[in-house]
Amino acid sequence: MKIMPCPLNGPRNISEFTCFGEVAEMPDPDSLSDNDWADFIWLSNNTAGVVREWWCHSATNYWFIAERNTVTDEILKTYPASEVFKARRDFPVRKEPGS
Amino acid sequence: MPLGLLKYALSPRYPAKPDLRPTPDLKPSYDVVIIGGGGHACATAYYLAKVWGIRNVCILEKGYIGGGNTARNTAVIRSNYITPDSVRFYKEAVDLYGTMSSDLGYNTLFSQRGQLTLAHTDATVRTFTLRAEVGKLVGTGIEMIDPQQIRELVPCVNIDNLRLPVLAGLWHPDGGTCRHDAVAWGYAARATELGVEFHQRTEVTGLEVEQGRIASVETTRGTVRGGHVIQAVAGMSSVIAKMAGITLPIRSYPLQAMVTQPVKPFLDPLISSSALHCYVSQTARGELVIGGGSDPYELYSTRSTLELKESLIAHALELFPFLAEVRLLRQWAGITDMTPDYSPIMGESPVRNYWLDAGWGTWGFKATPVSGKYMAETIAQEKAPAMIEPFRLDRFRSFALVNEMGATAASH
Numbered sequence: 001m002k003i004m005p006c007p008l009n010g011p012r013n014i015s016e017f018t019c020f021g022e023v024a025e026m027p028d029p030d031s032l033s034d035n036d037w038a039d040f041i042w043l044s045n046n047t048a049g050v051v052r053e054w055w056c057h058s059a060t061n062y063w064f065i066a067e068r069n070t071v072t073d074e075i076l077k078t079y080p081a082s083e084v085f086k087a088r089r090d091f092p093v094r095k096e097p098g099s
Numbered sequence: 100m101p102l103g104l105l106k107y108a109l110s111p112r113y114p115a116k117p118d119l120r121p122t123p124d125l126k127p128s129y130d131v132v133i134i135g136g137g138g139h140a141c142a143t144a145y146y147l148a149k150v151w152g153i154r155n156v157c158i159l160e161k162g163y164i165g166g167g168n169t170a171r172n173t174a175v176i177r178s179n180y181i182t183p184d185s186v187r188f189y190k191e192a193v194d195l196y197g198t199m200s201s202d203l204g205y206n207t208l209f210s211q212r213g214q215l216t217l218a219h220t221d222a223t224v225r226t227f228t229l230r231a232e233v234g235k236l237v238g239t240g241i242e243m244i245d246p247q248q249i250r251e252l253v254p255c256v257n258i259d260n261l262r263l264p265v266l267a268g269l270w271h272p273d274g275g276t277c278r279h280d281a282v283a284w285g286y287a288a289r290a291t292e293l294g295v296e297f298h299q300r301t302e303v304t305g306l307e308v309e310q311g312r313i314a315s316v317e318t319t320r321g322t323v324r325g326g327h328v329i330q331a332v333a334g335m336s337s338v339i340a341k342m343a344g345i346t347l348p349i350r351s352y353p354l355q356a357m358v359t360q361p362v363k364p365f366l367d368p369l370i371s372s373s374a375l376h377c378y379v380s381q382t383a384r385g386e387l388v389i390g391g392g393s394d395p396y397e398l399y400s401t402r403s404t405l406e407l408k409e410s411l412i413a414h415a416l417e418l419f420p421f422l423a424e425v426r427l428l429r430q431w432a433g434i435t436d437m438t439p440d441y442s443p444i445m446g447e448s449p450v451r452n453y454w455l456d457a458g459w460g461t462w463g464f465k466a467t468p469v470s471g472k473y474m475a476e477t478i479a480q481e482k483a484p485a486m487i488e489p490f491r492l493d494r495f496r497s498f499a500l501v502n503e504m505g506a507t508a509a510s511h
Contacts, residue, residue: 001405001406002404014396015395015406018395019395019396019397021350034496035496038495038496038498039346039495039496042348042439042495043346043347043348043495044337044346044347044348044349044350045337045346046337046338046347046349046350046351046397048335048337048338048351048399051397070351070397070398070399070400071399071400072400073398073400073402
């Protein structure tokens with residue numbers, strides 16, 4: 001069984017985890033063209049090499065970041081998301097049309 | 100007979116003429132350069148030369164012909180999809196498989212034994228009903244059958260003592276298998292005779308884009324120019340497309356499969372179950388081919404994992420408990436280029452003379468002949484024909500997806 005070193009739970013079987021794709025900055029939907037928004041939704045770098053991804057330990061619902069080589073299937077590094085996202089981020093409340 | 104064999108072995112006719120000529124030197128330019136040497140690439144080259152008279156074509160393959168995902172699939176052929184666009188497309192593929200051996204003069208061992216998909220939930224019964232009706236509308240052989248008919252069709256399958264009992268089946272008599280290597284070899288042999296050059300062990304290392312066109316293709320054996328360049332590199336679609344500056348809506352996952360040691364023939368149709376994430380068929384040699392869904396996370400490595408093997412075997416044993424003592428003979432994995440809607444990406448790319456035959460996920464082998472036919476037409480006419488228009492790359496920007504997830508996932 002492949003082992004994922006979880007920053008919270010220590011080394012655990014990788015089947016306890018779910019991968020949620022590359023860490024990417026969400027663009028501002030208000031200033032983005034429709035095509036760019038579609039690209040953000042659908043396209044994937046699908047890198048053959050080292051990637052930085054969101055992973056979640058399903059049993060504890062703990063989210064963290066893992067650096068992984070997609071060619072050799074090696075997990076290089078895992079760390080809490082707080083190492084990348086230092087400050088709390090609030091999203092403005094959007095007024096829906098008609099409400 | 101033994102004397103005849105001996106005479107043949109000593110005669111000048113032996114060894115038989117090889118299908119492919121030794122790899123020639125690269126010419127400076129070709130009308131069409133095809134990146135990849137699998138079934139799709141060989142079929143495209145064949146149709147270009149045969150139907151459209153475009154014979155100044157070269158195939159650039161980093162390994163050997165048919166050595167990638169063409170050799171790693173489970174050779175399932177079927178057309179029981181859910182959207183009319185897909186059913187029409189894959190139906191033509193099945194029809195072309197039916198005449199392939201005589202068309203190519205090369206025995207591809209097509210065996211149309213039918214495919215049976217099992218439904219374990221009411222929701223699956225509903226989508227199967229829809230797939231059966233769409234299939235009938237387009238003209239494929241397909242019908243819903245009840246558990247009693249399943250028992251009569253495949254007496255050895257266990258449908259009563261499952262965790263999830265079988266409620267109905269989707270019976271697709273058009274389904275079958277064929278010798279996957281022979282498909283690539285057959286197209287390659289006939290394309291060679293028509294003048295197509297096969298460059299094996301020639302890896303593409305870069306694409307030079309100038310003014311929105313591919314100016315040249317760099318390889319480990321030199322640089323070539325092409326009037327048109329097409330990529331047919333299942334498992335590496337994103338990597339090659341990136342060389343042309345194109346990002347695709349593709350994520351690559353391994354898909355693992357295996358075969359058991361040969362046993363007496365007992366299983367005629369191909370059996371699959373989406374609830375059990377597993378499909379089983381018996382080859383002409385008696386081996387049981389067992390396959391399932393893709394791996395849980397993205398990877399470009401074709402290693403096998405014990406946990407996926409265990410779950411696949413456990414599910415296959417639910418259907419056929421008497422196989423518990425049978426040993427595994429081989430295991431392998433292929434790389435599946437999964438698209439968001441489980442349909443391929445064919446035709447135009449943002450680069451003018453660069454054409455895509457990508458995103459073939461877990462459904463590429465069955466489309467080999469039809470994809471070759473229409474990719475050749477696309478290049479010859481410089482426009483995608485109506486048949487593959489729904490699979491254009493641009494569909495993602497217009498949100499016109501061709502959703503085949505339910506008809507594809509783990510039910511090859």
